[in-house]
Amino acid sequence: QVQLVESGGGVVQPGRSLRLSCEASGFNFRSHGMHWVRQAPGKGLEWVAIIWYDASNEYYVDPVKGRFTISRDNSKNTLYLQMNSLRAEDTAVYYCAREPPGGSLDVWGQGTTVTVSS
Amino acid sequence: DIQMTQSPSSLSASVGDRVSITCRASQGIRNGLGWYQQKPGKAPKRLIYAASSLQSGVPSRFSGSGSGTEFTLTISSLQPEDFATYYCLQYNSFPWTFGQGTKVEIK
Numbered sequence: 001q002v003q004l005v006e007s008g009g010g011v012v013q014p015g016r017s018l019r020l021s022c023e024a025s026g027f028n029f030r031s032h033g034m035h036w037v038r039q040a041p042g043k044g045l046e047w048v049a050i051i052w053y054d055a056s057n058e059y060y061v062d063p064v065k066g067r068f069t070i071s072r073d074n075s076k077n078t079l080y081l082q083m084n085s086l087r088a089e090d091t092a093v094y095y096c097a098r099e100p101p102g103g104s105l106d107v108w109g110q111g112t113t114v115t116v117s118s
Numbered sequence: 119d120i121q122m123t124q125s126p127s128s129l130s131a132s133v134g135d136r137v138s139i140t141c142r143a144s145q146g147i148r149n150g151l152g153w154y155q156q157k158p159g160k161a162p163k164r165l166i167y168a169a170s171s172l173q174s175g176v177p178s179r180f181s182g183s184g185s186g187t188e189f190t191l192t193i194s195s196l197q198p199e200d201f202a203t204y205y206c207l208q209y210n211s212f213p214w215t216f217g218q219g220t221k222v223e224i225k
Contacts, residue, residue, distance in 0.1 A: 035214075037162075045154075045162065045205055047214040059212045062119075095161055102168060103209040104152040108161040 002026040002107050004096050009112030012086055022079040022096030022109055030054070030074040033099040036081050038092035039111075046092075049081065050099070063089070086116045120144050122208050124217025130225040137193045139220045141206035146186045150210030153182055153191045156219075157202045165204075166191065196222070 008020040022034070036048040049060045049070040058070050069082040079096050093113050097105040121144040131137050141151065149169040154162040164173045166182035169189055179194040193200055201224055206217040 044219045045156075045207075045216040047207070047216060050212070050214075061213045100167075103150060104164065104167045104207065105162075105209075106164050106167070106173070108163075110161055 002098075004098065004107060004109035006094065006096055006109040006112035009094065009114045011115045011117060013118050014087060014116055016086055017082070017084045018086060018114060020081040020083070020094055020096075020112055020114070022081075024077045024079065024098070027098070027107075029077040034070075034072060034079045035097045035099060035105060036070060036079075037095045037097055037105070037108075038090075039095070040089070040092045043092075048094070051079070083114070086114075088116050090114060091116050119213055120147060120208050120211060120215055122206055122215050122217040124206055124220055126220060127218060128221040128223060130223045131196050132225045133196055133198060135196045135225075137196050137222060139191045139204055139206075141184075141189045141191075141208075141217045143187045143189075143208055147208045147210035149185050150208055151182075151184070151189050152207045152209065153180075154205045154207060155200075155202045156205065162205065193222075198224075 003025045006022045012018050035050045051058050051070045067085045071080045093111040095111045096109045098107040100106045123142045151169045153166040156162040165176050165180050170182045181192050183190050203219050203221045205219050
């Protein structure tokens with residue numbers, strides 16, 4: 001079945017780095033744009049980043065520009081989010097999600113929790 | 119950036135009630151809008167895409183309408199499993215933006 005599974009979350013000190021992974025299965029990963037969305041504790045959803053299906057382009061929300069990098073390995077059906085210079089306000093559940101033809105997000109992972117704290 | 123203003127932020131309703139949630143975009147987004155349902159501790163689930171297209175497998179009591187700057191999600195007859203938080207998402211232009219959410223609670 002179509003599935004996305006995130007991993008790599010954890011507790012990290014401010015200023016440090018963390019890399020999240022999202023392994024896809026059950027669909028043609030290389031044909032889809034992929035996204036990261038986050039949700040701070042008790043808050044709403046915030047779109048974070050997109051990478052084109054062929055990794056030819058990326059886009060980020062302003063608070064993470066210059067600190068986060070989205071990437072993908074289509075040979076491994078895996079999406080990544082490299083997070084550098086982490087701040088307390090980056091504490092959230094991070095979801096990866098698939099973009100279907102026509103846009104929006106139709107398949108989501110279960111989320112991985114990132115806590116930035118000293 | 120396009121701001122999505124969702125209202126109300128919460129509502130109390132009874133089983134069987136008709137419920138409507140609105141999202142207003144700060145500029146026109148054509149029909150690039152989706153609606154999502156999220157239950158505690160779970161990932162969001164897509165209900166509606168392209169403003170009014172029903173996601174496969176989603177009950178027909180859910181419907182979406184609107185275009186341009188004003189959009190509505192309607193639940194025609196609220197069921198016990200519909201108590202959750204609902205979000206709109208505009209995907210017409212980057213950065214994509216979500217509404218603030220509407221928590222639907224049991225009256």
